[in-house]
Amino acid sequence: MLDLDMGAYAAFVWPAWGISALALAALVVRSVMAARRWKRELDRLEGGK
Amino acid sequence: MSAGRVLLKRELSLAWGGGGGPLLACGFFLALTAIVPLAAGGDPRVLQPVAGGIAWIALALASLLSLERLFERDFEDGALDLLALGPLPLEAVFAVKALAQWLAIGLPLAVAAPVAAIALGADPGWAPLILGSALLGSLGFAFTGALGAALALGSKRGGLLIAVVVLPLFIPPVIFGAGALEQALTGLSPWPALALLGATPCSPWR
Amino acid sequence: MDIANGSHMIGRLCIDDLGLSRGERVLFHGLSVDLDAGEALALTGANGAGKTSLLRAIAGFIRPDAGAVRFSEGPGAEIEPETARARHIHLLGHLEGLKGARTAREELAFQTAWCGRGGIDSAVEALGLAPLLDLETRKLSAGQRRRLSLARLIAAPRALWLLDEPLAPLDARWRAVATQLMQDHLAGGGMVIAAVHDPLDLPCHTLDVGAAS
């Protein structure tokens, strides 16, 4: 049964999960953006040559 | 764009990009904070009273490290000649470089100071005061440090000479900064110490 | 305060009875020469004769032992040395002051914005720098770095060019282009003082620095 009521510990559990989610999301976004940027740059150079 | 802003933008991109910028200073800061309990034991009863002081020592030493790059590198690759040919007088160039140093390295260190102090057992309630005093202190370190770096220019002794020249100049900011914490701890108002701390960045202009 | 478009703010440069020494060694003394807008001066002399020091003394980086360097717009209109250095002088030494980790575009843009106000496109065009712009300056050859510095002279126009062996690292093709750029600068009322080993092929006075010691 889903228990979202952290009671007195809400001030610790949610920040812990929050920080983790944020940090991992940032890592993913950075990785995907870099991949796309260099892929486009490579295609442009290979295409353009 | 005014010449000053152009120079500030380049100095920030140099301090931030190449050499990892704050990564170096904060890495050193974290290492220092971690070594103290490893050396003196992790027992909060031992660390707690000196937590603020240790954070300040780490702040001073970390600020010291990045001073060598401030002028020495420009002197060696001829950039200083170019800066001297610019519209800004050299005093202004000095101020912009010290400011860039503070923004790129002093600020992250000042933010790290309360974290380190709390890790060493300081009461989280003091975090704002530690942050405030560290901000002022790192500004003082940046300007007095820049003075030392300028004096030691071209001496080929590099960091060590700057450290020896600058550390005595760091004593007032350290005393006022750590003192502000002590006064606050004992219930006195930290403001007089902070005011004196705020005065230290002006020392190079005397 | 913008630079007059013709960039010939300095009408006359006069060096009278200049004496300079490096450490204890006296380089030269009693050196006098005048230069008017549109004229070039080639400095010759053996290595260590003091050509570079003379250029740096004119730029105001070194305080001479005796004599003085004076800039004037016209008869009686003296220009302060600080103003001259801040607005009217370019010094191109062996060290180009380029930051290795930054790209050529960033460095050229900074140097141009710092020394004056002007777009870098015409200069990039004149010195064929387009393919180099994305490269970090430490990856450039000596010749390419020199062309990047010469581009600064074009992009941020200033009256007096102080050049320390400007053509040395360039190949034949770019030496011709650089000489042409100097020609255009003189035609526009600018002044050029260059320390050289082999003579410049453009009309100029010559001063043997060694002879004055």
Add this chain to the structure above:
Amino acid sequence: MVFGLANPDRFMRFTRPLMPVVWAAAVGLLLAGTWLSFTAPEDYQQLDTVRIMFVHVPAAWLGLAAYVALGVSSFFALVFRHPLADAAARAAALPGAVFTALALATGSLWGKPMWGAWWVWDARLTSVVVLFLFYVAYMALRAAIDDEAKAARAAAVLGLVGLVNLPIVKFSVDWWNTLHQPASLLRAEGPSMTAAHLTPLLVMGLAYMMLFTALWLTDIRTEVRRRRVLTMRARAAQEA
């Protein structure tokens, strides 16, 4: 098989079909793990704070696993001149550092309700701090040296030296911990693991592992492309 992948082209072709699978698995496991974490019963002793463990422990695992990946890649880069190994080591550094930092942050958030202090210099947390310092050292070294080839070689040596020193550091920190027994603190030997808590922990651990793999492979592929672009640009500049 490992040497087969040495050739960048073959590596790119081999990993291309893998990418969607790995990313899908990572996201799926993360969702499942989160769901399990919040449907597990409260711990009788720690109540809800046990849910922090589901993000703290996997982060610490991955911080260590990433450094092992970094160290092994450095080994291949140094000893076998494996062209992709340097890209692999470089790609493992940032995610590893972030996982370790997460372990520290969540550890501190877990320590406050359980031990009453934001930070306790006990053996486990202190060795995670030292691991974080290893990452900072690695990234600082690689960032500080302009010339990429020199930076790669120096970083490979540091990565390998770090890997060798990790067990030594772990042992010394544990020994240090016995010296300075913080008597006043509740000696928490770590939560007693009931089955209901084990599954979310393992699923989250697997999810973090899969996420790291996805990030790592993506960053290596990006690094291969980045280097190709740089060589092309340098060649174009040659003619200038």
